Amino acid sequence: MLEHVLGDTIYFEDNVLFLLDQTLLPTLTIYLELQTPDEVVDAIKRLAVRGAMAIGIAGAYGALLGALGARTGNPAGIAIATREAIAHISASRPTARNLFWALERMEEALEQGSGDEPEALVERLHERADEIALDTIETNRALATVGQQLITEGISVLTHCNSGPLAALRYGTALGVLIEAHRLGKHIHVYADETRPLLQGSRLTAWELGTSGVPYTILPDNAAAALMKQGRVDAVMTGADRIASNGDTANKIGTYSIAVLARVHGIPFYIAAPGSTIDMACAAGADMVIEERNAEELRNCGGAQTAPRNAPAFNPAFDITPAEYIAAIVTEKGIIRPPYEKNLRVFGE
Numbered sequence: 126m127l128e129h130v131l132g133d134t135i136y137f138e139d140n141v142l143f144l145l146d147q148t149l150l151p152t153l154t155i156y157l158e159l160q161t162p163d164e165v166v167d168a169i170k171r172l173a174v175r176g177a178m179a180i181g182i183a184g185a186y187g188a189l190l191g192a193l194g195a196r197t198g199n200p201a202g203i204a205i206a207t208r209e210a211i212a213h214i215s216a217s218r219p220t221a222r223n224l225f226w227a228l229e230r231m232e233e234a235l236e237q238g239s240g241d242e243p244e245a246l247v248e249r250l251h252e253r254a255d256e257i258a259l260d261t262i263e264t265n266r267a268l269a270t271v272g273q274q275l276i277t278e279g280i281s282v283l284t285h286c287n288s289g290p291l292a293a294l295r296y297g298t299a300l301g302v303l304i305e306a307h308r309l310g311k312h313i314h315v316y317a318d319e320t321r322p323l324l325q326g327s328r329l330t331a332w333e334l335g336t337s338g339v340p341y342t343i344l345p346d347n348a349a350a351a352l353m354k355q356g357r358v359d360a361v362m363t364g365a366d367r368i369a370s371n372g373d374t375a376n377k378i379g380t381y382s383i384a385v386l387a388r389v390h391g392i393p394f395y396i397a398a399p400g401s402t403i404d405m406a407c408a409a410g411a412d413m414v415i416e417e418r419n420a421e422e423l424r425n426c427g428g429a430q431t432a433p434r435n436a437p438a439f440n441p442a443f444d445i446t447p448a449e450y451i452a453a454i455v456t457e458k459g460i461i462r463p464p465y466e467k468n469l470r471v472f473g474e
């Protein structure tokens with residue numbers, strides 16, 4: 126069993142999934158206590174838990190909650206309930222590869238336990254969900270070390286959205302690399318894009334940088350060009366939600382603009398993401414499903430109406446940065462550089 130440590134933003138205890146509610150940060154730190162797959166689906170959809178790796182972990186424990194709901198029945202009933210939970214959770218958000226990676230591993234555990242007694246089957250699923258959480262922690266710890274090759278003393282790095290521990294568990298991806306650089310004594314400065322419309326940058330990244338002691342500045346997304354023009358950005362590093370086998374990368378809406386700006390200003394643009402984000406079955410960004418979110422997120426901000434009540438809105442949650450703009454991808458297996466079609470094959474064919 127995975128022992129939870131103080132500060133864990135996701136943990137499972139006494140058959141309850143505890144999630145730090147990210148919609149309330151940075152003003153309130155309140156944990157949700159979830160006991161059914163439906164509650165997990167709701168938390169993922171409304172971004173109470175968000176970030177590619179965090180939703181993978183939450184999804185895995187959500188499948189376990191499905192099994193637990195049927196634990197007094199026979200193994201076939203447990204398998205049906207778990208598969209229903211997996212199907213329901215799979216439909217919560219389409220873009221991040223990690224959610225499907227985690228749910229496929231839960232399905233695999235279910236198949237491996239087809240001859241198990243009820244208690245053993247539930248135990249097997251619990252162990253698998255813990256393994257997914259532990260794998261996420263270990264992988265990102267390795268990635269944070271690998272990424273140091275790109276973070277030189279005195280560097281200023283711009284990031285977009287939130288890719289810190291909140292988006293995974295204990296360690297982040299891109300932000301994990303930057304927090305580790307600071308921990309190692311490097312004097313870095315992080316510029317955190319606000320990340321409209323849901324402000325993952327100013328609410329979550331700034332909170333994580335502040336609590337980790339990393340010097341930082343927030344900026345509105347539309348100030349990134351001016352900041353680069355003033356020569357204040359040495360590198361850009363963001364996380365990813367899905368990486369195609371040709372290197373095209375889905376990440377929070379606005380990432381593509383930052384990558385284009387970085388190219389224009391001669392600044393290297395890096396992605397940091399683990400193997401569980403890489404989708405070798407996806408040939409290119411055009412094959413990815415990009416989540417479209419509710420228009421209300423654009424018509425309101427901080428509880429106040431900020432657009433005509435029925436204003437038509439374009440509100441994709443992610444965009445695709447073409448591989449040609451990406452100087453390197455930091456992974457737990459090392460820094461991957463172009464040509465990505467060839468070099469990403471360390472993660473499978």
Ligand code: MRU
Pocket residue numbers: 172175176177178179221285286287288289292293298299325363364365366376377378442
């Ligand atoms: O909509 P969100 O907040 O889940 O989007 C998250 C991001 O785009 C992150 O940058 C991404 O998940 C990488 S960090 C694991």
